[in-house]
Amino acid sequence: MAAGLLALALLARPQAAAAQPVAASPTLRLEVEGKPVAVDPPPFIEAGRTLVPIRFVAEALGAQVGWYPEQQQVVVGYPGRQVVLTIGRNRARVGDVEVPLDVPPRIVAGRTFVPVRFVAEALGATVEWAAATYTVRVWRQPSEVRRVTLNRAVGAAEIRVELSAPLLSYGVETAPDDPKRLVVTLFPAVPATALPAVPGSDPLLAGLRFEPDGRGLRLVVDRRRTGPYWLERDPNGLGLTLKLSYQVTGIQVSQDGWVPVVTIRTDGPVAYQTLTLTQPDRLVIDLPGVTPAAGLPAEVPGVPALGLQRVRTGQPTPQTTRVVLDLAGPRPPVITPTADGLVVRLPPHLTDVRWEALQGRTRLTLFLTGPATATAELLPDGRHLRVRIPQAVAAAPQVKQPGPGMAATGLTISQGASGLDVVLEVPYYQGHKLLSGPGESQVVLELEGSPLSGRQIWVDPGHGGHDPGALGPSGSQEKQVNLGVALRLRDLLVQAGAQVQLTRQDDRFVELRARIQGANAAKADIFVSIHANSASNPQAAGIETYYWDNHPDSARLAQAIHRHLVEDLGLRDRGVKKNDYLVLREAQMPAVLVELGFISNPEEERLLTDPSFQQRAAIAIQKGIFDYFQQE
Ligand SMILES: [Zn+2]
Numbered sequence: 155m156a157a158g159l160l161a162l163a164l165l166a167r168p169q170a171a172a173a174q175p176v177a178a179s180p181t182l183r184l185e186v187e188g189k190p191v192a193v194d195p196p197p198f199i200e201a202g203r204t205l206v207p208i209r210f211v212a213e214a215l216g217a218q219v220g221w222y223p224e225q226q227q228v229v230v231g232y233p234g235r236q237v238v239l240t241i242g243r244n245r246a247r248v249g250d251v252e253v254p255l256d257v258p259p260r261i262v263a264g265r266t267f268v269p270v271r272f273v274a275e276a277l278g279a280t281v282e283w284a285a286a287t288y289t290v291r292v293w294r295q296p297s298e299v300r301r302v303t304l305n306r307a308v309g310a311a312e313i314r315v316e317l318s319a320p321l322l323s324y325g326v327e328t329a330p331d332d333p334k335r336l337v338v339t340l341f342p343a344v345p346a347t348a349l350p351a352v353p354g355s356d357p358l359l360a361g362l363r364f365e366p367d368g369r370g371l372r373l374v375v376d377r378r379r380t381g382p383y384w385l386e387r388d389p390n391g392l393g394l395t396l397k398l399s400y401q402v403t404g405i406q407v408s409q410d411g412w413v414p415v416v417t418i419r420t421d422g423p424v425a426y427q428t429l430t431l432t433q434p435d436r437l438v439i440d441l442p443g444v445t446p447a448a449g450l451p452a453e454v455p456g457v458p459a460l461g462l463q464r465v466r467t468g469q470p471t472p473q474t475t476r477v478v479l480d481l482a483g484p485r486p487p488v489i490t491p492t493a494d495g496l497v498v499r500l501p502p503h504l505t506d507v508r509w510e511a512l513q514g515r516t517r518l519t520l521f522l523t524g525p526a527t528a529t530a531e532l533l534p535d536g537r538h539l540r541v542r543i544p545q546a547v548a549a550a551p552q553v554k555q556p557g558p559g560m561a562a563t564g565l566t567i568s569q570g571a572s573g574l575d576v577v578l579e580v581p582y583y584q585g586h587k588l589l590s591g592p593g594e595s596q597v598v599l600e601l602e603g604s605p606l607s608g609r610q611i612w613v614d615p616g617h618g619g620h621d622p623g624a625l626g627p628s629g630s631q632e633k634q635v636n637l638g639v640a641l642r643l644r645d646l647l648v649q650a651g652a653q654v655q656l657t658r659q660d661d662r663f664v665e666l667r668a669r670i671q672g673a674n675a676a677k678a679d680i681f682v683s684i685h686a687n688s689a690s691n692p693q694a695a696g697i698e699t700y701y702w703d704n705h706p707d708s709a710r711l712a713q714a715i716h717r718h719l720v721e722d723l724g725l726r727d728r729g730v731k732k733n734d735y736l737v738l739r740e741a742q743m744p745a746v747l748v749e750l751g752f753i754s755n756p757e758e759e760r761l762l763t764d765p766s767f768q769q770r771a772a773i774a775i776q777k778g779i780f781d782y783f784q785q786e
Contacts, residue, residue: 181196181288182196182197182198182199182204182288182289182290183287183288183289183290184197184206184210184214184270184289184290184292185289185290185291185292186213186214186291186292186294187292187293187294187369188291188293191210191213191214193206193207193210195207195262195263195265197267197270197290198262198267200257200260201256201257202256203256203257203269203271203272204269204270204271204283204290205257205259205260205267205268205269205270206267206268206270206290207265207266207267207268208228208230208259208265208266208267208268209265211230211268211270211273211274212230214274214279214292215230215273215274215277215279215292215294215322216232216294216322216323216341216342216368216369216370217230217231217232217277217322218230218231218232221266225240226240226241226242227239227240227241228240228241228259228266228268230268230273230277231277232277232322232323232341235249235277235278235322235323236248236249237273237276237277239255239258239259239268239273240258240259241258241259241260241261241266242258242259242260243255243258243259244256244257244258246272246276248276253276255269255272256269256272257269270290270292271283271290274292277322278294278319278320278322279292279293279294280292280293280294280295281293294322294342294369295319295342296342296343296344296369296370297317297318297319297320297321297340297342297343297344298317298318298319298343298344298345298346299315299316299317299340299343299344299345299346299347299364299371299373300316300317300318300346300347301314301315301316301347302314302315302316302347302349302350302362302373303316303350304350304352304356304359306422306423306493307423308423308424308425308491309400309423309424309425309442309443310397310398310399310400310422310443311358311359311397311398311400311422312395312396312397312398313338313359313362313373313375313395313396313398314393314394314395314396315338315340315373315393315394315395315396316392316393317340317343317391317392317393317394318346318392319391319392320390320391320392321340321341321342321343321391321394322341322342323339323341323370324338324339324340324341324385324387324394325338325339325385326338326339326383326384326385326396327339329374332376333380334360334376334377334378334379334380335374335375335376335377336374336375336377336383336396337372337373337374337375338372338373338374338375338385338394338396339367339370339371339372340370340371340372340373340394341367341369341370341371342369342370343370343371344371345364345371349362349363349364350362356378357378357421357422357494358377358378358379358398358400358421358422359375359376359377359378359398360376360377360378361375361376362374362375362376373396375396377398379401379447381398381399381401381445382398382399382443382445382472382473383396383397383398383399384396384397385397399443399444399445399473400420400421400422400423400424400443400444400445401420401421401444401445401446401447401475402418402419402420402441402444402445402446402447402450402467402475402477402495403419403420403421403447403450404417404418404419404447404450405417405418405419405450405451405454405465405467405477406419406454407454407455407456407457407462407465409457409460410499410545411527411544411545412460412502412524412525412526412527412545412593413460413499413500413501413502413524413545414456414457414460414461414462414499414500414524415497415498415499415500416462416465416477416479416497416498416500417495417496417497417498418439418441418477418495418496418497418498419494419495420441420444420494420495420496421447421494422493422494423491423492423493423494424441424443424444424491424495424496425441425442425443426439426440426441426442426489426491426496427439427440427442428440428487428489430484430486432484434480434481435480435481435482435483435484435485436478436479436480436481437478437479437481437485437487437498438476438477438478438479439476439477439478439479439489439496439498440470440474440475440476440477441474441475441476441477441496442473442474443473443474444473444474444475445469445472445473445475446467446469446475450467451467452466452467452468453465453466453467454466454467456479456480458482459525460500460524460525461481461482461483461485461500461524461525462479462480462481462482462485462500463480463481463482464480465477465478465479465480466478466480479498479500481500483523483524484523485500485503485523485524486500486503486523486547486549487499487500488500488501488547500524501524501545501546501547502522502523502524502525502526502543502545502546502547502595503522503523503524503546503547503548503549504520504521504522504543504546504547504548504549504567504574504576505521505522505523505549506520506521506554507519507520507521507553507554507565508521508554509554509555509556509557509560511557511559511560512600514602514603514607514608515561515600515601515602515603516556516560516561516562516600516601516603517589517598517599517600517601518541518556518562518565518578518598518599518600518601519596519597519598519599520541520543520576520596520597520598520599521595521596522543522546522595522596522597523549523595524595525593525594525595526543526544526545526546526593526594526595526597527543527544527592527593528541528542528543528588528590528597528599529541529542529588530542530586530588530599532580532583532586533577536583537579537580537581537583538577538578538579538580539562539577539578539580539583539586539601540575540576540577540578541575541576541577541578541588541597541599542572542573542574542575542576543573543574543576543597544572544573545572545573546573546574547569547574548567548569548574553565553566553567556578558648558651559607559608559651559652559653560601560603560607560651561580561582561583561584561601561602561603561604561607561651562578562579562580562601563579563580563581563649564578564579565577565578565579578601580601581649581650582604582605582606582650582651582780583601584601584602584603584604584605585601585602586599586600586601586602587599587600603651604650604651604780605780605783605784605786606647606650606651606652606779606780606783607650607651607652608651608652608653609651609652609653609679609680609783610652610653610654610655610676610677610678610679611647611652611653611654611655611678611679611680611682611779612654612655612656612657612672612673612676612678612680612681612682612743613640613643613644613647613654613655613656613657613682613684614640614656614657614669614673614681614682614683614684614737615633615636615637615639615640615641615656615657615658615684616632616633616636616683616684616685616686616747617632617633617636617685618633618636618637618658618661618662618663618664619633619661619662619663619664620663621633621663623636623685623686624686624687624688624753624754625688625753625754626753626754626756626759626762626763627692627754627756627759628756628759630753630759630762630763632685632686632688632753633661634661634763635686635750635753635762635763635768636684636685636686637658637659637660637661638765638768639684639750639768639771639772639775640656640684640772641656641659642768642769642771642772643682643684643772643775643776644656645772646772646773646776647776647779650776650780652779655672655673655676655678657669657672657673666736666737667736667740669683669737670736670737670740670741670745671740673741673742673743673745674740674741674742674743677742677743678743679743679744680711680743680744680745680746680779680782681737681741681743681744681745681746682715682745682746682748682775682779683735683737683738683745683746683747683748684747684748684750684775685747685748685749685750686749686750686751686752686753686762687749687750687751687752687753687754688752688753688754689752689754689755690754691754692754692755692756693755694752694754694755695725695726695751695752695755695757695758696725696726696727696728696751696752697716697719697720697723697725697726697727697728697748697749697750697751698716698728698729698730698731698748698749699712699715699716699719699729699730699731699746699747699748699749700712700730700731700732700733700735700738700746700747700748700749701730701731701732701738701744701745701746701747702732702733702734702735702738702739702741702745703732704738704739704740704741704742704745705741705742705743705744705745707744707782708738708741708744708745708746709730709732710744710782710785711744711745711746711778711779711782712730712746713730714778714779714781714782714785715746715748715774715775715778715779715782716729716730716748716778717778717781718774718775718777718778718781719748719750719771719774719775719778721774722770722771722773722774722777723750723751723761723767723770723771723774725751725758725761728749733747735747744782748775750762750771
């Protein structure tokens with residue numbers, strides 16, 4: 155420290171020189187804080203400046219002084235504030251700044267004389283020249299300590315001192331007789347405030363008091379323990395903060411359900427940095443500015459069954475405590491800072507989602523970083539299945555959706571207060587089973603497949619192209635109604651996992667025989683032909699469904715579809731009927747032909763051409779097909 159260097163050099167004396175004072179009368183006098191100071195040899199005036207032996211200037215200001223013969227330099231000042239003068243040179247250095255000097259220092263009769271006003275003002279004092287009494291007066295105004303506050307800040311405990319003016323010197327050191335006691339020196343300073351009361355519960359401080367020290371002040375800080383400390387000065391010099399480092403006082407390992415919990419106890423709020431290491435997996439938590447308390451164990455047993463092997467403590471630098479969690483695999487932490495430490499939880503994180511299509515079932519696997527227990531529950535709407543994983547956290551931003559034909563049509567992941575909810579859309583829910591048990595790191599769920607999953611269904615929109623089918627009184631064409639319903643039915647069946655082929659997907663003509671030949675060649679599981687009815691009597695109305703004896707299950711398919719059409723569309727029930735239409739007669743699979751209503755009836759024509767009615771008709775047919783396969 156510069157102060158030490160100054161103190162060592164204090165006794166050195168400038169070399170003798172031959173110069174003599176230019177004028178010696180009348181005798182100049184020096185006063186410091188109003189008190190006369192005897193100066194020998196006496197000050198003199200040169201070029202309008204008063205030069206005084208350096209020793210008296212230093213004493214007047216309470217400064218330290220040093221002499222460096224090789225450089226012919228004299229250094230005067232306090233820690234943090236110094237003036238460097240060179241014999242015979244009219245430039246000086248104040249702090250880091252070079253400034254001009256009217257009159258350079260001189261050596262007279264073996265003594266170094268310096269310009270008193272320049273040096274005193276550079277060190278913050280006031281200088282007056284009293285011409286009547288031929289006196290130089292030096293005044294040091296002490297800084298007032300206006301406020302002292304205690305603050306348990308994050309990272310270190312703080313004792314903050316607010317000042318009315320910058321100090322000439324300050325410092326902190328440990329009392330020689332008591333390592334727990336710190337003494338902050340403030341010079342020159344006077345107290346202008348009461349010190350704050352130290353709470354009896356304060357883990358670091360036992361007491362604070364001021365002690366006058368000549369024109370300075372000592373702030374005595376009694377700590378409950380030793381430990382690193384440091385002093386920080388505000389850039390404007392109007393504040394000093396003594397910082398006392400916190401300690402890690404304990405490490406505790408516990409478990410909350412399936413979650414390992416490491417509690418790092420400190421005697422104040424700390425900042426931290428984490429680092430994740432692999433091979434083996436470790437979580438490193440560094441607490442900068444925090445030291446381990448005496449007796450802090452180097453190792454604490456973990457909860458190996460939950461993937462936390464042990465917790466170790468160390469000190470990578472004298473000012474840092476390191477806590478290392480040895481892990482059985484990657485475990486992202488959730489760290490919560492508290493007033494007295496950190497709570498480190500290792501909850502299971504959902505890192506990946508896998509879907510698999512099995513024979514008639516769909517399997518969902520949720521990969522977690524640690525053990526958990528899941529529950530699965532069909533929600534009251536019957537269309538959503540919720541897998542709840544208490545305490546879990548979502549780590550995978552990418553949510554993989556189920557593929558086509560699977561027993562779920564969507565997946566959403568939401569983070570709730572109690573854990574993770576994985577919600578599956580299961581519009582064709584048939585049942586589920588949780589295959590994983592409590593404490594496993596994977597959640598495995600199997601969904602029963604839709605009865606339509608993997609089925610081949612041939613949908614035949616009647617007519618098309620130059621064959622409009624029946625015509626409605628307002629000019630609508632049956633072929634359009636049939637196609638509209640068929641396309642909607644196709645979408646619903648595909649969503650439910652079926653493979654669907656259509657005789658036509660647009661307005662084109664297809665021969666009757668080609669329609670059923672296509673279905674036979676494709677070895678479709680069922681054949682559904684869609685038509686609208688017509689009669690010369692505009693009052694004729696209602697739904698009828700046809701089948702033939704081509705296949706023993708054709709009647710059952712017709713019954714299933716017809717029942718839902720009548721229920722859902724609310725039109726007159728004209729019954730299930732048998733007729734040897736070509737497309738039914740030649741079908742090698744169960745086959746039906748539905749007549750959705752009478753396009754010749756003005757009221758039903760309006761319905762048949764309405765897209766929402768077409769959608770309801772498609773849903774009703776899909777329900778019937780669903781029932782048919784489920785009864786199988
Ligand atoms: Zn028709």
